[in-house]
Every structure is written in C-alpha cells, then in structure tokens.
Amino acid sequence: xxxxxxxxVLALAIGGLAACKKEVVKPMDSTDAPPRDDTxxxxxxxxxxxxxxxxxxxxxxxxSRVVYFDLDQSSVKSEAMEMVxxxxxxxxxxxxxxxxxxxxxxxxxxxxxNLGLGERRANAVRxxxxxxxxxxxxxxxxxxxxxxxxxxxxDDSCWSQNRRAEIRYTAKQ
Amino acid sequence: MPRILAxxxxxxxxxxxxxxxxxxxxxxxxxxxxxxxxxxxxxxFAWEAAAMQDETTIDQVVRADLNRTxxxxxxxxxxxxxxxxxxxxxxxPFWKAxxxxxxxxxxxxxxxxxxxxxxxxxxxxxxxxxxxEAIAVLPGDFRRASHEIADRVYxxxxxxxxxxxxxxAYVTATRLGGPGKYEYSIRVADWDGFxxxxxxxxxxxxxxxxxxxxxxxxxxVSFERESGPAIFMHDxxxxxxxxxxxxxxxxxxxxxxxxxxxxxxxxxxxGNPEIYRLDLASNNLTQLTRHFSIDTEAAWGPGGNSILFxxxxxxxxxxxSMPAGGGTPExxxxxxxxxxxVNVSYDGKLLAMVHGNRNVxxxxxxxxxxxxAGTVRMISPxxxxxxxxxxPNASMILYAAREGNRGVLYAAPxxxxxxxxxxxxxxxxxEPSWGPFKAR
Numbered sequence: 147x148x149x150x151x152x153x154x155v156l157a158l159a160i161g162g163l164a165a166c167k168k169e170v171v172k173p174m175d176s177t178d179a180p181p182r183d184d185t186x187x188x189x190x191x192x193x194x195x196x197x198x199x200x201x202x203x204x205x206x207x208x209x210s211r212v213v214y215f216d217l218d219q220s221s222v223k224s225e226a227m228e229m230v231x232x233x234x235x236x237x238x239x240x241x242x243x244x245x246x247x248x249x250x251x252x253x254x255x256x257x258x259x260n261l262g263l264g265e266r267r268a269n270a271v272r273x274x275x276x277x278x279x280x281x282x283x284x285x286x287x288x289x290x291x292x293x294x295x296x297x298x299x300x301d302d303s304c305w306s307q308n309r310r311a312e313i314r315y316t317a318k319q
Numbered sequence: 320m321p322r323i324l325a326x327x328x329x330x331x332x333x334x335x336x337x338x339x340x341x342x343x344x345x346x347x348x349x350x351x352x353x354x355x356x357x358x359x360x361x362x363x364f365a366w367e368a369a370a371m372q373d374e375t376t377i378d379q380v381v382r383a384d385l386n387r388t389x390x391x392x393x394x395x396x397x398x399x400x401x402x403x404x405x406x407x408x409x410x411x412p413f414w415k416a417x418x419x420x421x422x423x424x425x426x427x428x429x430x431x432x433x434x435x436x437x438x439x440x441x442x443x444x445x446x447x448x449x450x451x452e453a454i455a456v457l458p459g460d461f462r463r464a465s466h467e468i469a470d471r472v473y474x475x476x477x478x479x480x481x482x483x484x485x486x487x488a489y490v491t492a493t494r495l496g497g498p499g500k501y502e503y504s505i506r507v508a509d510w511d512g513f514x515x516x517x518x519x520x521x522x523x524x525x526x527x528x529x530x531x532x533x534x535x536x537x538x539x540v541s542f543e544r545e546s547g548p549a550i551f552m553h554d555x556x557x558x559x560x561x562x563x564x565x566x567x568x569x570x571x572x573x574x575x576x577x578x579x580x581x582x583x584x585x586x587x588x589x590g591n592p593e594i595y596r597l598d599l600a601s602n603n604l605t606q607l608t609r610h611f612s613i614d615t616e617a618a619w620g621p622g623g624n625s626i627l628f629x630x631x632x633x634x635x636x637x638x639x640s641m642p643a644g645g646g647t648p649e650x651x652x653x654x655x656x657x658x659x660x661v662n663v664s665y666d667g668k669l670l671a672m673v674h675g676n677r678n679v680x681x682x683x684x685x686x687x688x689x690x691x692a693g694t695v696r697m698i699s700p701x702x703x704x705x706x707x708x709x710x711p712n713a714s715m716i717l718y719a720a721r722e723g724n725r726g727v728l729y730a731a732p733x734x735x736x737x738x739x740x741x742x743x744x745x746x747x748x749x750e751p752s753w754g755p756f757k758a759r
Contacts, residue, residue: 253721254678254680255636255657255659255673255675255680256616256659256660256705256706257526257527257706257749257750258526258527258585258615258616258629259613259615259616259631259636259660261526261548261592261615262585262587262592262615263613265568265569265587265591266591266613286546287568288547288548289547289548289569290524290542291526293524293526293542298724299724300702300703300721
C-alpha cells in the first residue's frame with residue numbers, strides 16, 4: 147500500500163470513528179476518494195458555501211484529520227494548510243463543535259522531550275485553526291509524544307507517519 | 320573429596336539447567352577496559368543443610384553481580400577446580416598461581432526457620448581473611464541473600480557500598496487482542512530483572528517512573544485521564560496513590576529531591592514546557608524556567624543545589640544547568656547535535672544522557688572529574704537507546720534499548736567495558752529507573 151492511500155485510509159478510519167454513532171463511511175470512499183493533494187480543489191458541500199455536519203464525513207478536506215510534519219519541525223506544511231483551514235471554517239460555523247488536537251512524535255530521542263515536540267506540533271495546528279475562525283474553547287491540545295505510533299518499524303517512512311497531529315472531533319456541533 | 324564435590328556440583332548444574340527458564344539474561348563482554356578488573360575466585364558454596372538444595376546457586380548470583388560492574392573479573396564456575404568450604408582449606412599459593420587476588424568461599428547450613436549462610440572473603444595477596452560473616456535465609460530467599468553477599472564483598476574490596484540489593488522500576492507494554500490495544504504496567508524488580516512485581520496497569524501509557532529517596536514510593540506520568548497526562552505518587556507498600564498534578568497540557572518528567580520533599584517536574588500550562596518545583600507538603604509550585612523552547616527532563620545536581628535539564632533553546636536539545644531555585648541556565652553539553660534526558664551520579668561527577676547523531680541514539684557518559692567541559696564516552700551501541708539511570712553507587716547505568724520490535728533493558732558500567740541485558744520475560748520494556756539504597 148503506497149503512502150498517500152495509507153494516509154487516506156487512516157484519515158477515513160479516524161473520520162469514521164468520529165462518525166461511528168451516526169453514519170457508516172461508505173466503502174467506496176476508501177477506494178474512490180482522491181489522494182490527499184487534491185483536497186485543495188474541493189469546495190463546500192452546498193450552494194451557499196456553508197458546511198453541514200454531514201460535511202465532516204463527505205468533504206475530503208474535512209475527512210482528512212491528520213497533519214504530518216518534517217523531522218524536528220512543527221510548522222504546518224503548505225499541502226496541509228487547506229485542510230486545516232477547512233476545519234477552522236467548520237469550527238467557526240458550528241460553535242458547539244469541539245476538537246481534541248493530539249500531537250505525536252517519532253520514536254527517536256527521549257520520550258519526555260518528544261512529549262514537548264508533540265505538543266508543539268499540535269499547538270501549530272491549533273494556531274492555524276484559531277486564525278481560520280476556530281475559538282480556543284473549542285480546541286483541547288493533548289500530546290502523546292512517541293507513545294501512540296501509527297507504525298512501529300524503525301525507518302524513515304514509518305517515522306514520517308508518526309510525526310503528526312490528529313484532529314479528533316469530540317462534538318460535531 | 321574435592322572430586323566428589325565437583326561431581327555433585329556438576330549434577331546440580333545439570334539439574335539447574337533442567338528447570339524452566341522464563342527470563343533470558345544475556346552477558347555481553349567487551350574486551351576494552353576489563354584488564355583493570357579485579358580477579359576474584361568465587362567458589363561454589365558447600366551445601367551442608369538437610370533440605371534439598373535451593374535452585375538458586377549463591378556463587379552464580381554473586382559472580383554475575385560482580386562481573387557485571389566491569390570492576391571484577393571472576394572466572395566461570397567450570398574453571399573452579401578446588402572447592403574449599405572453610406578458611407583452613409584454602410591454599411593461598413594455589414590461588415596465587417591461578418592469578419586470583421581474592422577468594423570467596425561459603426557454606427549453607429540448616430536452622431529452625433530456614434538456612435544460615437556463612438561466607439568468608441580471603442585476600443590471596445595478604446594471605447588472610449578479610450570478611451567472615453553469616454546471614455539468615457528463609458526458604459526461597461537465596462537470591463536476596465546472594466545479592467547481600469555480593470554487596471558485602473563489593474564494599475569490603477572497593478570501599479564503596481554495593482548496589483546489588485537495590486530494586487529497579489520500569490514500564491512494560493503488552494499487546495492485547497485487537498489493533499492498537501495494549502496493557503501498560505509499571506513494574507518493580509530486583510536490579511538484575513528477577514522477581515518482578517506489577518505496581519499498576521492501564522490501557523493508556525505510563526512514562527517516567529521515578530523513586531522517592533526512601534524507596535517507598537514511585538512518582539510517574541499516566542495518560543489514564545481523558546484530559547491528558549497527569550503525575551501520580553504511588554505508595555508501594557499500601558498501593559494507595561495520590562494525584563500530584565493534572566494541569567492543562569504536559570505534566571511530565573517528575574524527579575524527587577534528595578530529601579524527598581520536593582518534586583522537580585515539567586508543566587506546559589503556560590503554553591510550552593517549563594521546569595517547575597513542587598513542594599509536596601504545601602503543594603506550593605515555583606516556576607524555574609521561562610523560555611519559549613521545550614524545557615524538560617529535570618535532574619537534581621549533587622547536593623540538590625542545581626537542576627540540570629533538556630532544552631532546545633539553541634535549536635536542538637542540549638543539557639543545561641541552573642541553580643535549584645531558578646536562575647540563568649548554563650549550557651553543559653558541547654559535543655554532539657542531540658543530548659537529552661540527563662541523569663546524574665550520586666557524587667555529581669558523571670552525567671549519563673541520550674546522545675543522538677543522525678539516526679543513532681546511544682547512551683553517553685560525560686565525565687567532569689577532571690574539570691573543564693569534561694570528556695564524553697559512549698557506553699552503548701544504539702541505535703535507539705534511551706532513559707539512562709545510575710545505580711545509587713554509580714557502579715552501573717541502566718538504560719532502555721530496542722531489539723527488533725521490542726524494548727529491552729541493559730545495565731553497563733560507566734566505562735562501557737561490559738553490558739548485561741536484564742533477564743526480564745518477553746514484553747516491550749522501557750523507562751527504567753534505578754531505585755535508592757535501603758536505609759541501614
């Protein structure tokens with residue numbers, strides 16, 4: 147499985163978890179959805195440009211919930227900007243919506259320092275959400291450092307998947 | 320008579336080998352540095368008790384303890400051909416000819432409640448007995464007795480208290496059925512990994528167990544609360560525990576001051592990780608660092624006058640030191656692009672830390688005994704070594720390593736001359752912390 151698809155499946159899985167009480171993600175989404183880089187072209191779901199709560203499971207840039215980071219970096223890369231903006235816009239539209247921002251690091255180096263790195267990454271995503279309409283009371287940052295890896299091999303491709311911040315909706319509206 | 324004894328002991332070795340082994344230790348001798356080690360012959364103790372011999376063979380435990388420090392070089396049991404059990408049976412010229420400086424002998428006898436182990440340490444150089452003592456042992460308690468004997472021998476010869484009767488704490492992660500499902504536990508064991516006891520378990524991770532100076536409690540970080548990491552203090556005897564801090568953000572890296580009254584710890588409640596000290600009686604919190612970088616992994620300097628910590632204020636993580644009441648931090652490490660998680664020997668002369676170079680993370684020891692910036696020595700091979708923790712006498716450093724997909728623990732002396740993988744049953748093990756001496 148190549149990386150973009152794996153990323154999508156992960157994002158969908160997380161989206162699916164958040165949505166699990168209401169709807170089931172259609173299986174076709176996981177195979178037919180466009181790769182992550184195409185998310186910038188997607189427009190909001192209805193003619194007025196506004197999201198509905200269903201958009202979280204339908205609009206690709208809202209279905210994407212994982213931001214990846216470069217080694218030792220905590221700045222959000224340009225390809226993830228649009229996705230984070232979408233979530234900021236969603237939060238501004240639904241003041242009751244709440245997200246947990248979970249920051250993660252790869253396994254290299256000491257665990258407590260990596261807790262700091264994970265938090266720095268989650269904070270970078272939080273700042274972007276705030277700049278795009280989210281409000282601080284909607285966002286709770288938790289760093290897990292290297293304690294919750296997506297992938298447990300000791301190599302570059304695995305580490306790049308683990309350096310991430312995940313947006314988890316704890317309330318949709 | 321010696322030949323008969325030897326035959327009897329061979330039989331016992333065979334019997335011992337036939338017993339089930341659930342924990343695999345591994346000795347990794349490294350030739351470098353061991354020439355300076357002290358040669359000591361440890362003679363199998365004579366079993367003079369009525370009961371069947373205990374499966375623990377005292378001489379094997381004592382030999383392993385001493386050899387793992389790199390400070391002693393005790394020949395393997397198979398090479399011990401002469402088997403004196405009493406001082407009068409020791410032929411000093413024989414041991415001198417076999418290039419041994421010391422000989423340890425002993426015997427096990429029955430008592431009303433269990434056993435009595437008598438042991439004698441002889442100096443071959445001085446042709447005299449240095450130590451002649453006896454300890455009472457309850458059935459099934461021979462490992463503890465053996466570690467005590469090793470402690471006495473270590474102290475008699477080196478004039479430094481032995482640390483073989485101390486305990487260690489560590490975190491295990493056990494995979495359960497279902498993807499991403501684990502059971503995390505904090506465990507306490509003998510220094511060599513034997514006799515592990517589970518302290519606490521949860522489905523969310525634990526980090527950074529650390530010992531109170533009296534050895535009665537552990538402080539640790541737990542992710543069990545929905546709100547994020549929190550620091551707990553856990554009484555080992557009563558199993559009662561207390562929530563110490565659960566501020567918004569990181570609550571991490573707790574470490575007790577030498578008097579046990581203060582915890583140095585990391586909180587990010589101000590927006591980024593900073594070092595604080597918490598008075599445990601009053602819950603009075605004092606912020607010690609103020610910088611937008613990551614400041615974490617505090618360690619108390621000698622005498623409790625300073626606090627060392629990891630900071631990436633210069634870009635990459637390095638070790639800094641500041642007065643224990645706060646103040647301007649000074650950079651301690653000058654070698655390498657990544658230095659973190661410092662641990663300080665009891666006398667402050669040695670600093671152990673994680674030293675990263677590209678993708679290889681090893682345990683480095685910074686020796687400041689000769690002043691200046693000090694000299695740096697790598698004591699582990701990497702590539703994913705972390706969490707160094709000194710024995711209370713600084714004879715060894717415990718650290719975590721990855722082998723395949725699991726974490727294991729190693730102990731190595733500060734000169735890196737040998738390495739011992741602790742005999743802990745399969746599982747993913749990390750975050751070791753060496754406990755203090757028992758009060759005496």
